[in-house]
Amino acid sequence: MVKMGTRILLTSALVAAPLAAQAQEDVTAGFAIALSGFVAPYDDGPYKAAKLAIEDINAKGGLLGRKIVDVVADTASDPAQGATAATDVLSKGAELVMVTCDFDFGAPAAVVAQSQNKIAFSSCAADAKFGVQGIGPDAYTMATATNHQGAILAEYAWKELGKRSVYILNDLQVEYNKSLCANFETRWRELAGGEGVAGYDEYNAGNDTVISAQVSRMKEAESKADVIMFCGAINGGSYVRQIRAAGIDLPMITGESMDGTYWLEAIPDLKDFYNLTYGSIYGDDPDARVNDFVARYTKTYGEAPVTGHALTGYGVIEAWALAVERAGTFDTDAVRAKLDSFNEENLLVGKTTFTSELHINNSRPMTIIKIDGGKPASVGSFNAEKTPEIKF
Template identity: 30%
Template sequence: MNRLSQMLLAGAAIACLAAVPAKAEIVIGAALNLTGIQAPMDEPGFRGAQVAIKELNDAGGLLGEPVKLVTIDGKSDPVTVGNATVQLIDDGAQLILAPCDFDFGSPASREAQAADLVGLSTCASDPLYSSWSLGDKQFTLSMWNTTMGATAADFALEKGWKKAYVVTDQFIAYTKSLPKYFIEQFKAGGGEILLEDSYNNGDNDFSAQLARLQALPEKPDVIFLSSYGTDIGTIIRALREVGYDAPVLGGDAYDDPALHQALGEKFGNDVYFVTHTWAGPDAGPEMQHFLKLYKEMYGQEPDTSFVATGYDAVMLLAEAVKAAGSTDGAAVAQALEEGQFKLLTGELDYTTADEGHMPNKAAAVIALNGGKTSFVGWRRPETVPAP
């Protein structure tokens, strides 16, 4: 065989190889924040998502194809999250997992919407995370702050705590809207707000607020503190050190083992927070199954409910893809709107896009005493404030 014939045959072989399609797979792109201030919410969710991916693939994949999770660290920076999502979509992602917050997660959902893909935040709770502001293919797994705030208010009133001091951290949409809904529900139930105060995340100085609190003619029955990150511990310590031993209430940002450890036995008492689920067997039989899988993968028990949000987000997308029969954005969005889902984080159904894709969902109440958490129970308010 002469050299020209060999070259022609080689070229034909290369052409044949190029014509063989790559192995089909369903790709979920995740621009989660694995580092930075948002990592305590997103990194556990990433771990939970990995458990779900393995479970799906062990059972044969999705629509007969393996499922792949591709993650790029958003680094707790909204611009980086948006750019990472563009890269994920360019690289073939068919579904998008967005970070656990409106400020940090909305750039991912905006890019998903622009590409006609379904985007799902693992746990953004501000009502801004809606189809109204992000588009008809965008959802969040979390309850909205309307439910989170109302649950906290109802719990306080149920305990007989009638007078509240409220602190609003001006950090992000989440910290600003959560106390708004707490206050509305608390007042509607007969509670009284003694003082609404403000704090700026990163100040690490609560002395001005303490002076205003100490100037009140009476002490509050409960303190509702809406803050984020390490500032939560700083404020609780400041309150306890000057003798304010009233129960402290908050949202899911408290669901951080580093915070519980920082408060410890001395300061980690009479603290309650509303979050997504309880990472223990008494949360339900589905949780027992997840805990077994999680321990097999990581060799230890989860220490925050955020692991369940990542697992649920992947499994929710999988159920919707099965119902739709494809990863087509419009079909998957319709399946999410029409479905009713039983998850580790509670039963969930969404309203229509015209109604905001509001997640109808229960909440879990957790207590912190002696620096250790315990499960108070599931709560679903009979009424919630309008978003």
Template identity: 35%
Template sequence: MSLRQFAVASTAVLALGLSVSGCQKASDASGGSSGSSDAKTPWTIGVVMAKSGFLGPVDTPASNALRLQAAEMNNSGGIDGHPVELKFFDTQSQLAKYAPGAQQMLAAGVKALVVSCDYDTASPAAQAAQAKNVVVIAPCVGDPIFGPQGGLKIGFSMGDGTPGEASIMAEFANSKGWKNAVLLKDTTLKYTQNQCDIVAKRLGQLGDKVIASYNYKQGDDVTETVSKIRAGKKPDVVFNCGYSPGGATVAKELRDGGVPAPIISGFGMDGDFWTSGVPGLKDYYVVTYVSKNGDDPDPAVNKFAAAYKTKFGAAPSVGSFVTGAATLQSLKVAYGDAKTWDGKKITAAMEAFKDVPTLAGPTSFSPALHINVKRPMSVLEVVDGKLKFVERRTPQQVVDAP
């Protein structure tokens, strides 16, 4: 999926994090390292992600978490005694820079490659790594196509797949007794299209009803749609399958238009940066990775989020920061099993993962699926303009897009 518009909305929020992260002891393409141990020769992990441009705000939480996790690992022996060195190449969100960036990293002998949280944009870098038998990881791509389904045999995502996320959205509504649903689907992205399609399918399985469904695109005025919702059967719940800024506009126009029903969204509406545009917003729920605001039930998440804020001067903008840490944690486990950086052997080790503990949660892969679709996710609620933790949910049944 493409996250261009979602990223643009949060650019201002992450400007501080971007500027601070650029000053860390971690290399850009010209060299440098992250970590201080010199017990053995450092092992370099290449990072081809965006510090700037439309993907900068999306990549930043994960890439900053990579830096923090590398420092933590190096303080406790790195990987098999080798300090982890991160070598960064800033693509500036330009598609044409991904393949050259990857090739530069591969020529430098990186052991693994980490790429942007967007399948379409990062694919050239991922394919370049695969051609050299170097395992490639995207911290937070949500589409299961990142992996064997998309021809990427040695590529993995540490993200939570859309099938699991959307199934949880439907199951949470069902648990609340909200039987009659209206769907609002942003058709700009395949991600949001699949999200609403899966929600509808899962609701049907649960015996609930979709009483109306409407499409919109980023930037659309949905006041006419809101009027139709008000004129029709009263919904128990509205699913806003969107992302900011358009998803925030939908939330505001629903409330301004007199639709009081609870609203549920997925990761596309994570973060506090958009809520100020909808003063007094209540009964809005978001299914995402974790709570970034210090109230997550996992103390390790809260500790890492606090360290992130201390290091970079601002809290993570969204909960996907945990996937950056999970990326290095998973590589350490995989190397420990494979005893080599050979891409195919690292892949075999990762395909054997069964609930491996990471900061992002229990992590499992298989030869057919290189993304997690059954991992527990957090349900958050907007309270006084901030996202507050409600509960952790594991999908009862994972539904694929129709």
């Protein structure tokens, strides 16, 4: 009886051993993102691009010899579901959690990853609070900070467009908009002085579907301004349409939140509209690598990325894999140390630098898209000579 029991135990162990070895061959990347709801257009491209990066790494033998597999959980564009989604992918063994492309919508998931000492990467949350100060030392974002985005837009409007007086319209629903407008205004006032702001107004997309009062005030100030800075994101096309429908035809500049064409049906003949992006999705980016990526993405998924944010998703996997390779381990503390030593790493999304105190980039060039006659096209890559300091 004793010998038979021993034989059974040994046989069970021998059967279990290959299974354990097989499990060791894989490493899991988790995605707690919006697959549905109004935030989905911002997460769709980064997620699909991240899967392409995983495919590239696996084709070369994996990461530290282990195949990367992915697990995903839908936040349904609800911040309250972010923690649940992160818990789900972490319970499935995720060593990395990529979260939504926004501080407000991505932070809840990142906080859960931080609590379990796992690296959390937002694809493109551009508020500098997404990092050590706002979440914890395991939180990073592949975005370019709104400090630098605002500075690029201010200098582009001043130097390239020759504008001298701006009217600012700010959507207060998300931190990105508030931070973008604040940093734009800081840099703009340095260039144009106090007389360079013809007016300022705000709304909240969470409550205000119609902004007729704001549009009326903008119309009254139109003669004093020669450009509009629009800090909008969610349902942004509706607000742009309301402005144009009032006969306000001033050029408009805006951040990367308005990239893509998915919202253009509301204003099919839109003109004199400029937005930032991480890279053109129209095949005309100044960087040939970006155009090659867009072509591959289009071939794989049957359509181009919805926005240039897709590049940041590829960059998340690129950055994490590079740090893991340099660390020689998946241990979070070791990987974090390597991420914090990044110095202008040449990733697809652009030169990437992190420090132990700053987990966002604040110096990258960005592509600017001009929409004329409803047709978007790249006008080139631009950088800022001076960027407002990041303050917490």
